[in-house]
Amino acid sequence: EVQLVESGGGLVKPGGSLRLSCAASGFTFSDYTMIWVRQAPGKGLEWVSSLSGNTRYIYYADSVKGRFTISRDNAKNSLYLQMNSLRAEDTAVYYCARDDFGGNNDYWGQGTLVAVSS
């Protein structure tokens, strides 16, 4: 059974940093592109970043480029999102998801809440 479990969310002050993790199981993690998607409270979905299985291909939304860094450890079946220079508008539930080779996200984690506030 495919499982994705996010962790690392919490309350952080503006300008602060946070590192999210996503633990994957039930599939060959290194074969798949993985992504982060976020959802601000009461708002829609926002695609954040994508990282290919071999780490050659990395993409970011303009809203986070230069502040967030996506990475992975295939030996640990884990995906990460390092978030720096956090702003109030980064407050959201952050989901990790698997890309099914076609850009579609067939499995999702339960999400982890990041709140940026002084």
Next chain:
Amino acid sequence: IQLTQSPSSLSASVGDRVTITCRASQGISSFLAWYQQKPGKAPKLLIFAASTLQSGVPSRFRGGGSGTEFTLTISSLQPEDFATYYCQQVNSYPFTFGPGTKVDIK
């Protein structure tokens, strides 16, 4: 690539036929997916490649369209279908989502 959805919300009854439209700011061939999201839950993939039903999704869901205009149709709305629906283009990065369409009970 920007996506718009219409309507932004709708009220419908069980058994109704419902159609949601998603428009792209430029042609994306058939590189479009539809997701369903219920409150407090992660999104669920319903349709990919504009019209291909994801495994396990009921056949009352149907996707159509190509280029810049796409539709999601629910042929006979069921109680478990009340949710918010999002389209997403996967033609080119960043893979943008539409703003969502909330379907609630009339």
